Amino acid sequence: MEQKLRESEAYYKAIFEYSGTAIAILDEEGSIAMANSPCESMFGVTTDEVCGKKSWAEFVAEDQREIVKAKYRERMIGSNRLPSCYEVPIVTRDSSIRHVIMNVVSIQQTGKTVVSFTDITDRKQDHEELQKAYRQLQEMQAQLVHSARLAVVGQLASGVAHEIRNPLAIIIQSVDYLQSLLSSEPEVEAVQMIREASWRADKIVKDLLRLSGQSTFTLTKSDIRPLVEEVLVLISGQLKCTKIKIVTQYEEDLPDVRIDVNQMKQALINMVMNSIDAIMPLGEGTIMITAERNGQEKVRLVIADTGTGISDDLLDRIFDPFFTTKRKEKSVGLGLSTAQHIIERHNGRIRAEHNQGKGLRLVVDLPAVRN
Numbered sequence: 001m002e003q004k005l006r007e008s009e010a011y012y013k014a015i016f017e018y019s020g021t022a023i024a025i026l027d028e029e030g031s032i033a034m035a036n037s038p039c040e041s042m043f044g045v046t047t048d049e050v051c052g053k054k055s056w057a058e059f060v061a062e063d064q065r066e067i068v069k070a071k072y073r074e075r076m077i078g079s080n081r082l083p084s085c086y087e088v089p090i091v092t093r094d095s096s097i098r099h100v101i102m103n104v105v106s107i108q109q110t111g112k113t114v115v116s117f118t119d120i121t122d123r124k125q126d127h128e129e130l131q132k133a134y135r136q137l138q139e140m141q142a143q144l145v146h147s148a149r150l151a152v153v154g155q156l157a158s159g160v161a162h163e164i165r166n167p168l169a170i171i172i173q174s175v176d177y178l179q180s181l182l183s184s185e186p187e188v189e190a191v192q193m194i195r196e197a198s199w200r201a202d203k204i205v206k207d208l209l210r211l212s213g214q215s216t217f218t219l220t221k222s223d224i225r226p227l228v229e230e231v232l233v234l235i236s237g238q239l240k241c242t243k244i245k246i247v248t249q250y251e252e253d254l255p256d257v258r259i260d261v262n263q264m265k266q267a268l269i270n271m272v273m274n275s276i277d278a279i280m281p282l283g284e285g286t287i288m289i290t291a292e293r294n295g296q297e298k299v300r301l302v303i304a305d306t307g308t309g310i311s312d313d314l315l316d317r318i319f320d321p322f323f324t325t326k327r328k329e330k331s332v333g334l335g336l337s338t339a340q341h342i343i344e345r346h347n348g349r350i351r352a353e354h355n356q357g358k359g360l361r362l363v364v365d366l367p368a369v370r371n
Ligand SMILES: Nc1ncnc2c1ncn2[C@@H]1O[C@H](COP(=O)(O)OP(=O)(O)OP(=O)(O)O)[C@@H](O)[C@H]1O
Pocket: 270, 274, 275, 278, 305, 307, 308, 309, 310, 318, 319, 323, 324, 325, 326, 330, 331, 332, 333, 334, 335, 336, 337, 359, 360
């Protein structure tokens, strides 16, 4: 009989020790009564150090400790509402966090509990990395779709635009001449309407050509700050008689960027003009322009306004060619797609987000020139 008992004990001890799973037996208070050797490698402590001395809750990460203790107490008073399996962050001796799945089983009538631990830290990390890679893939796919759409616009633009520009130039010249000959009101007004419509058509053609990358592109090493100032002078006429304030904030030690000055100016004008349009309906507001370093490699330009902003569902569409929410006769919907195209041609990035408080923020990152 005794022999049989000894054999059975050895048998269960072998299962306990060599199952490959970290297992601990807890007493009524939650102190560790027994722990097998896989627990040593998981928690970084020897079984002698913990057995009979430590509450297992000491290994739980501090912010989760009380929750886990409460669950344990509830289980001890016989609650069967709790799942037997749950994830817990564990702090090991070297203070690193491991994520483990705990499987808790009460041993009937003894008040003791068997807990087994499965370390899922690496699995969790792999999963997070996979998710990150998936997000990057989705972003790249969106970018590809965007590029494909631009390519179609580009093909259309370069084909049609050149054909239209020549007759348009003749119309504009002739209208200017006609206007100088006329003196009576209704005729002058009619010719003025033709003039404005021709200018608008010319603007669309120019925007399309810029968008399709047909315009010239010459890069020079430049400081972005004077360029912003130049743009502000250019649009100052639009701000007269308005209550729109422009505030600029530049980091002192800002690296240069390599840009096509005229194109970048155009991109900035398009962005700031949109901010003005968005503030106008409110009567007053501020446009904040900041230029700062973004890490070692980038210069970040932010144009933030306190205008009307845009709803969540339209935020994704504002860079789409021909997307506009403005009165059609005034706007084409090419301002931001042109700006985006210009920035991407500089190997930069642009994104739009809601401004804290109200309005819209455009965040532009341009590659910095290494000194
Ligand atoms: N700062 C802003 N605040 C709120 N909405 C904006 C802002 N900038 C752009 N938008 C939205 O994005 C749309 C697209 O802007 P985009 O500049 O491409 O075209 P547009 O201003 O309508 O016309 P245009 O071709 O004359 O620039 C705008 O019609 C507007 O709805």
